[in-house]
Amino acid sequence: MLDFEFCAPTRFVFSRGAQSRAGELVAACGGTHALVVYGGGSAKRSGLLDQVLSSLKQAGVAYETLGGVRPNPRSDLVYAGVELCRRAGIDFVLAIGGGSAIDTAKAIADGALYDGDFWDFFARKAPLERALPHGCVLTIPAAGSEGSASSVITQERGMLKRGLNSELHRPRFAILNPELTFTLPRHQLACGATDMMAHILERYFTNTPDVALTDELAEALLRAIIDAAPRAMENATDYESHATLMWAGMLAHNNSVGVGREQDWASHQIGHELSALYDCAHGESLSVVFPAWMRYVYRHDVARFVRFAVNVWRVPNDPADPDAVARAGIAATRAFFSSLGMPVSFAELGARAEDIPALAAKVVGGATGHFVRLEPPQIEEILRIACADGGGLCPHLSPKS
Amino acid sequence: MLDFEFCAPTRFVFSRGAQSRAGELVAACGGTHALVVYGGGSAKRSGLLDQVLSSLKQAGVAYETLGGVRPNPRSDLVYAGVELCRRAGIDFVLAIGGGSAIDTAKAIADGALYDGDFWDFFARKAPLERALPHGCVLTIPAAGSEGSASSVITQERGMLKRGLNSELHRPRFAILNPELTFTLPRHQLACGATDMMAHILERYFTNTPDVALTDELAEALLRAIIDAAPRAMENATDYESHATLMWAGMLAHNNSVGVGREQDWASHQIGHELSALYDCAHGESLSVVFPAWMRYVYRHDVARFVRFAVNVWRVPNDPADPDAVARAGIAATRAFFSSLGMPVSFAELGARAEDIPALAAKVVGGATGHFVRLEPPQIEEILRIACADGGGLCPHLSPKS
Numbered sequence: 001m002l003d004f005e006f007c008a009p010t011r012f013v014f015s016r017g018a019q020s021r022a023g024e025l026v027a028a029c030g031g032t033h034a035l036v037v038y039g040g041g042s043a044k045r046s047g048l049l050d051q052v053l054s055s056l057k058q059a060g061v062a063y064e065t066l067g068g069v070r071p072n073p074r075s076d077l078v079y080a081g082v083e084l085c086r087r088a089g090i091d092f093v094l095a096i097g098g099g100s101a102i103d104t105a106k107a108i109a110d111g112a113l114y115d116g117d118f119w120d121f122f123a124r125k126a127p128l129e130r131a132l133p134h135g136c137v138l139t140i141p142a143a144g145s146e147g148s149a150s151s152v153i154t155q156e157r158g159m160l161k162r163g164l165n166s167e168l169h170r171p172r173f174a175i176l177n178p179e180l181t182f183t184l185p186r187h188q189l190a191c192g193a194t195d196m197m198a199h200i201l202e203r204y205f206t207n208t209p210d211v212a213l214t215d216e217l218a219e220a221l222l223r224a225i226i227d228a229a230p231r232a233m234e235n236a237t238d239y240e241s242h243a244t245l246m247w248a249g250m251l252a253h254n255n256s257v258g259v260g261r262e263q264d265w266a267s268h269q270i271g272h273e274l275s276a277l278y279d280c281a282h283g284e285s286l287s288v289v290f291p292a293w294m295r296y297v298y299r300h301d302v303a304r305f306v307r308f309a310v311n312v313w314r315v316p317n318d319p320a321d322p323d324a325v326a327r328a329g330i331a332a333t334r335a336f337f338s339s340l341g342m343p344v345s346f347a348e349l350g351a352r353a354e355d356i357p358a359l360a361a362k363v364v365g366g367a368t369g370h371f372v373r374l375e376p377p378q379i380e381e382i383l384r385i386a387c388a389d390g391g392g393l394c395p396h397l398s399p400k401s
Numbered sequence: 402m403l404d405f406e407f408c409a410p411t412r413f414v415f416s417r418g419a420q421s422r423a424g425e426l427v428a429a430c431g432g433t434h435a436l437v438v439y440g441g442g443s444a445k446r447s448g449l450l451d452q453v454l455s456s457l458k459q460a461g462v463a464y465e466t467l468g469g470v471r472p473n474p475r476s477d478l479v480y481a482g483v484e485l486c487r488r489a490g491i492d493f494v495l496a497i498g499g500g501s502a503i504d505t506a507k508a509i510a511d512g513a514l515y516d517g518d519f520w521d522f523f524a525r526k527a528p529l530e531r532a533l534p535h536g537c538v539l540t541i542p543a544a545g546s547e548g549s550a551s552s553v554i555t556q557e558r559g560m561l562k563r564g565l566n567s568e569l570h571r572p573r574f575a576i577l578n579p580e581l582t583f584t585l586p587r588h589q590l591a592c593g594a595t596d597m598m599a600h601i602l603e604r605y606f607t608n609t610p611d612v613a614l615t616d617e618l619a620e621a622l623l624r625a626i627i628d629a630a631p632r633a634m635e636n637a638t639d640y641e642s643h644a645t646l647m648w649a650g651m652l653a654h655n656n657s658v659g660v661g662r663e664q665d666w667a668s669h670q671i672g673h674e675l676s677a678l679y680d681c682a683h684g685e686s687l688s689v690v691f692p693a694w695m696r697y698v699y700r701h702d703v704a705r706f707v708r709f710a711v712n713v714w715r716v717p718n719d720p721a722d723p724d725a726v727a728r729a730g731i732a733a734t735r736a737f738f739s740s741l742g743m744p745v746s747f748a749e750l751g752a753r754a755e756d757i758p759a760l761a762a763k764v765v766g767g768a769t770g771h772f773v774r775l776e777p778p779q780i781e782e783i784l785r786i787a788c789a790d791g792g793g794l795c796p797h798l799s800p801k802s
Contacts, residue, residue, distance in 0.1 A: 001641060004415050005412065005416075006412075008410075014404060014406070210641035213625040216621035216625050217621050224613055227613065243611075244614045
């Protein structure tokens with residue numbers, strides 16, 4: 001186990017009808033003038049936006065609103081929000097939505113107290129030292145941004161998608177009402193389940209020895225998501241499965257299963273390039289990349305992939321053929337994503353083989369991953385596995401020494 | 402799943418040598434004059450107290466010290482600490498030790514800003530509305546007080562042992578260095594493992610339906626503790642098993658596995674009376690009471706006890722005889738405590754059958770427990786099971802309707 005620091009101070013209010021407490025919670029954080037950031041029409045149509053605004057009013061909190069957040073949230077809305085904060089003297093940013101709205105709110109909160117361009121923080125040109133307090137009303141269980149330290153924004157100049165982790169990115173509070181997710185399209189639930197599983201897997205595949213406790217917790221979370229996701233998709237009003245997904249999505253990314261471990265994050269990096277180029281959903285990029293990544297790297301640590309297969313997918317262990325057990329776990333992962341209706345190949349995503357060299361070259365810093373370090377040639381190989389649609393296992397990677 | 406609120410804002414600094422950061426962490430919380438609360442000679446002899454004091458000095462934090470915390474911490478030292486805080490103008494309370502030192506520090510922090518008797522809070526005569534900030538350097542993995550909202554103090558007038566949960570009881574920071582636990586006596590590690598398992602079990606046995614996610618997490622934690630405890634006891638310098646116990650002990654009681662569930666806590670209530678009367682260790686009272694409680698209540702929900710047996714103890718499932726599977730899980734729990742050298746009967750604890758009616762009558766409020774509500778006659782039956790040393794299962798309790 002590696003040394004670590006962990007501080008996850010967000011107040012989670014998990015209950016039916018909790019959106020009516022937004023005003024009280026903003027006021028308790030000292031907010032007097034809030035910027036409410038949200039996406040498209042669904043928050044308006046469902047009446048949620050009105051409920052939140054009326055709760056703010058009741059608590060004596062003034063507000064401005066900023067709608068129009070899109071998936072893979074972009075810098076334009078962040079710049080608009082920062083400008084609005086400065087002009088109106090905003091002291092609290094409140095997101096209504098999923099990861100895109102929350103990540104936008106975080107970036108706005110970063111920029112509002114900074115004289116320069118908020119992108120300086122994401123481009124690592126300046127350290128993030130202060131930010132406005134922010135909170136959220138979650139409507140899409142997926143990104144885990146409601147409890148995480150991360151924000152991911154796409155800069156429109158060059159379509160660069162970059163993430164920034166900071167303790168200042170932990171929301172002061174998060175309102176979690178599973179009923180708000182009853183109206184989500186099935187595909188959005190599937191993308192969310194994929195995303196949360198990916199957040200766990202990025203932490204699970206590690207070279208750090210002696211991490212049995214967080215292994216156990218990660219496997220427990222994965223099993224709960226695998227069990228709940230199809231039920232939530234089948235039954236739009238099944239409170240329990242929606243509640244399980246909502247809480248699991250938070251735990252998947254607040255780093256409680258990542259403490260003390262080296263983490264990988266190659267699949268996210270590669271996926272970011274796919275969604276930047278094709279504007280596909282974040283979850284769709286992950287369901288394509290992760291199984292391919294697994295097939296490329298598993299021989300680096302077959303024992304870990306055997307553990308994954310046995311504990312998460314209940315593949316019967318076979319000490320005589322660990323390779324087959326490991327591969328069965330990878331196949332189960334891919335088949336599960338597919339069963340949710342997620343794309344698992346380039347063809348299903350609408351990606352093109354000819355883009356592979358450019359995609360691989362674009363990955364930040366030229367290399368990625370910690371479980372196995374990947375340079376562009378290796379990234380290309382992974383993308384070719386994804387492209388081959390169920391194609392061969394890479395025969396070149398040798399076991400770790 | 403029940404509605405819930407969860408806020409666990411403690412900053413955990415988990416690393417070798419982390420005690421040298423105490424001063425910096427106190428100062429970051431605005432502390433300028435700290436009261437350092439510790440137990441007996443071990444913190445002095447080991448040099449830990451000096452390391453912490455010198456770290457405070459380096460950070461420009463003045464300090465007073467208050468030693469002498471005993472297991473099952475008492476009100477006398479709390480009164481002394483409150484008096485010292487008022488006299489010296491203390492603005493931060495820092496505990497060095499296990500649950501007893503931390504719980505004492507919490508109660509001192511409560512009393513320091515209150516004109517009346519701190520016991521008013523524990524006796525529910527006054528609501529706790531403010532308290533000094535506090536933090537800790539953990540030396541005994543057991544009580545989980547380093548991340549929990551609880552404090553348990555024994556009032557010497559009448560030897561009443563009472564707990565108080567409050568958000569103000571969450572430490573601002575907790576320094577967790579597993580190496581500090583290398584020198585613990587084996588029996589203290591065993592008591593600690595028992596205590597953390599009990600914290601999970603009190604939450605695990607519930608009537609709340611649809612709690613698969615927290616069930617999974619609780620079982621994961623239990624397996625990790627069951628695996629690590631014997632290894633930590635066998636090898637005093639095995640970093641990994643000590644680290645696992647230290648982090649698991651925190652997770653066992655910060656309520657991350659208790660959210661959204663009705664919790665039981667009967668075994669703790671009954672155990673408190675045993676340790677108040679016989680001054681036995683908290684863990685010793687639990688290893689005696691919990692298996693007896695299980696044997697008394699299991700027929701209320703055999704399916705839950707089957708799940709416990711199969712998932713935690715890997716008892717082979719037998720759908721034809723769930724009762725036997727459930728009983729095998731209870732027997733495994735008792736055998737495990739016993740294998741750690743913990744008492745599992747009245748005789749091994751040094752308790753007396755003739756005290757049973759008085760013990761049962763003394764339980765707070767006259768009744769306890771939520772999984773099965775227990776009045777004094779039922780508490781007596783449980784204590785008689787514990788007294789019978791492996792004796793019969795209570796035949797009277799009928800399954801839940």
